[in-house]
Structures are given as structure tokens and as C-alpha cells.
Amino acid sequence: MTVSPDRKPVVVTDLDEAFAAVRATGLRLTAARRLVLEALLAARAPISAEDIADGLGGRMTQSDIASVYRNLETLGELGLVRHFHAGHGPGRYVLEGFGDREYLACESCGLLESVEPAALETVRDAVRDLSGFEASFSHFPIVGLCARCAKKRARAAR
Amino acid sequence: MTVSPDRKPVVVTDLDEAFAAVRATGLRLTAARRLVLEALLAARAPISAEDIADGLGGRMTQSDIASVYRNLETLGELGLVRHFHAGHGPGRYVLEGFGDREYLACESCGLLESVEPAALETVRDAVRDLSGFEASFSHFPIVGLCARCAKKRARAAR
DNA sequence: TTTTTTGCAAAACCTTTGCAGTTGG
DNA sequence: CCAACTGCAAAGGTTTTGCAAAAAA
Numbered sequence A, B: 001m002t003v004s005p006d007r008k009p010v011v012v013t014d015l016d017e018a019f020a021a022v023r024a025t026g027l028r029l030t031a032a033r034r035l036v037l038e039a040l041l042a043a044r045a046p047i048s049a050e051d052i053a054d055g056l057g058g059r060m061t062q063s064d065i066a067s068v069y070r071n072l073e074t075l076g077e078l079g080l081v082r083h084f085h086a087g088h089g090p091g092r093y094v095l096e097g098f099g100d101r102e103y104l105a106c107e108s109c110g111l112l113e114s115v116e117p118a119a120l121e122t123v124r125d126a127v128r129d130l131s132g133f134e135a136s137f138s139h140f141p142i143v144g145l146c147a148r149c150a151k152k153r154a155r156a157a158r
Numbered sequence C: 001t002t003t004t005t006t007g008c009a010a011a012a013c014c015t016t017t018g019c020a021g022t023t024g025g
Numbered sequence D: 001c002c003a004a005c006t007g008c009a010a011a012g013g014t015t016t017t018g019c020a021a022a023a024a025a
Helices: A015-024 A031-043 A049-053 A065-078 A117-131 A147-156 B015-024 B031-043 B049-053 B065-078 B117-131 B147-156
Strands: A081-084 A092-095 A102-106 A112-115 A142-145 B081-084 B092-095 B102-106 B112-115 B142-145
Touching: A015 A031, A015 A065, A031 A049, A031 A065, A031 A092, A049 A065, A065 A081, A102 A117, A102 B117, A112 A117, A112 B117, A117 B102, A117 B112, A117 B117, A142 A147, B015 B031, B015 B065, B031 B049, B031 B065, B031 B092, B049 B065, B065 B081, B102 B117, B112 B117, B142 B147
Parallel strands: A102 A142, B102 B142
Antiparallel strands: A081 A092, A102 A112, B081 B092, B102 B112
8 A cells, every 4th residue: 555755835826836836846848748737727627638638628729638647657757646436436637836635525415615725724633633543635535424414304304 | 526325335255145135125136246256355465457357467257347337336326335536547446345444556666555443543534533524434544655665665765 | 046246358437658750939 | 878667458445226037035
């Protein structure tokens, strides 16, 4: 079993910064790489590799899914991109530039509720109190029902 | 996005009880079905569909992986079996008979730490306090580092 | 006998890999 | 120029599905 090496997030908030960050590492700024960055920046939310390869449903240029995965991995190693698994389905990728966020995944409506990492500190504390287990929600977020769906569920069960 | 219907756990603690529970539903008690139940009972811990198909590494009779999946699903609907996804890798299946447990998955050593569901109530409370989100850990358990691995990690970082 | 279930093979889904050809610097 | 990168195609791991044959009740 492996654990991803600690990568310091590299915050970029526009394309130029992203491109500069890539160039600064000596990596090449190819068309495929640019497309990935553009899609992530346009999405402003966690999306799948397929979303990117599709060009966000046709709104952008399409690209090869294998290159997308390779670039997501590379950009992840650079600290520009983070990815996580929210329940079933494909992994989600998001630009670190949108701020340090963690997510709560609603398994009913698909909502990815974004919360500040600090807010989850009390949650991590509660887990740690159990047995010293250090919970990490950044790669496998908490899954459940958002407030809306939980209410709906409660109403349905009445 | 779908959510599994609420299934009341059906607790069985030996083969005869399991077989009886299956018969009671009108479902047929086939050899393949029995093998799944036997493997789950012998394992006494969450295992993968492949573990079952392999006959627990040769200790038991092998069976067809497709039938294993179909039976796990059927037995899940009956409330005899629960399954969840602990980080990467195949899903894990466990007999409800081993008591109502939740798990904490260590992504370093692979340990599945079993805890009482009630113990996670404080954790769920902490999440609920954030935004009303109802966390559920039974299908997507908390992932992180067990106390042992966390300590090792801290030592290595010194 | 009838309906359920099986075993096999094929496909679906997400992701990774090999490789020959292309391209950025 | 040439190492880095791409696109394509194939494969890997996990799970589902179609279907004719087998078996439970």
C-alpha cells in the first residue's frame, strides 16, 4: 500500500501563472498540457479526466484521455493539481489555485460541498480520540447526505 | 446518483443460520451461494470478491467471480452482507453477523481498524455542525493513518 | 417441470502503459 | 537536435451483463 508523497500546493489563479509555474520547473508547455490547465481553470470546480478530454462537453478543444491522465499526474506532482475520489465514479481533479478546500460528497444529489480544511480539524480530532487514527479527507472525502438531501430523506421517512 | 435502499441487517453467526435465512426468503440455496457464505464466515473479516472466488487462497473451493458478485449483491439485498470501499482497490464484503462495525482504513499498512458505530457518533456530530451534512461511513469509511503508521510517519519526518 | 441460478465469455468502466512518431526549447 | 511529450492502441483491474446450459424446488 502506498501513500502519495507530500506535495506542497502551488497556488496559481490564472493561465499565465499556471504556464509560468510549468515553465519554471523545466517541463515543456505543450498543447495538451495547456488544455488540461485551461479546462481546470475554466471549470473552477473538481472535474473528471474525461470532462477534460471531452473539452468540458465541447466548450473547449478535446484531447487524448491518456495524455490527460499523464498530465494530471505530472501537474499533481508539481503541486498545481489535486485529485480525490468522491464515492463511486471517476476521480476528480481540481486546481490548487482555487484555495485550500476539502469536500463533502453527497451521494444522493452528487453535490461536492466545499469546506475549509480547518473546519474539519474538529472532525479529525474526534477520530483521533478514538484510537490515535489520523484521518485524512483530502484524498478520500467524507461521503453522506448534504443538508438538503438529508432533510428530504427525513421527510420521506415520516 | 443512487443510494442503496435501507436494508435492515440480518445477523447470522453460523452457516446453518445463514442457510436458513436464505431459504426463508424463497431464494435457492445453491452451491455457489453456499460457497460465498462459507468464505465470508471463515474469513471473519472484510474480504474482496476475488478472495471469495479464489476460495480464500485455496483453503476453500473456488468459484466463478461473476456468480460471486451476483451472490454478494443478492445477499446484500437480504441484509446478510455489507460491502464498502476502503480507499483504492476492490470493494470489501463482510457478514453482518460479526456485529455492527464500522472501519477506519489505514492507507499505509492496509489495516482495517474496526470500531463500534456508536464511537463514530461524535465524528458525525462534528461534521453535522459544519453545515448539516449527514456523514455516513458505512459505505465509504474514513481513510488515513492508523496510530502505528502515524507515529512511524512522525518519526520519519523528524 | 419450471424458474432460478450458474459458468463462461464478453463488455463496461476507469486508468495505466508501450511504443513509434512529433514537438518544444 | 534530442529529450520530453503526444496520440493511439492495447492492456490492467474491478465489476456487470448476455445467454445457453444446469440445477433447485
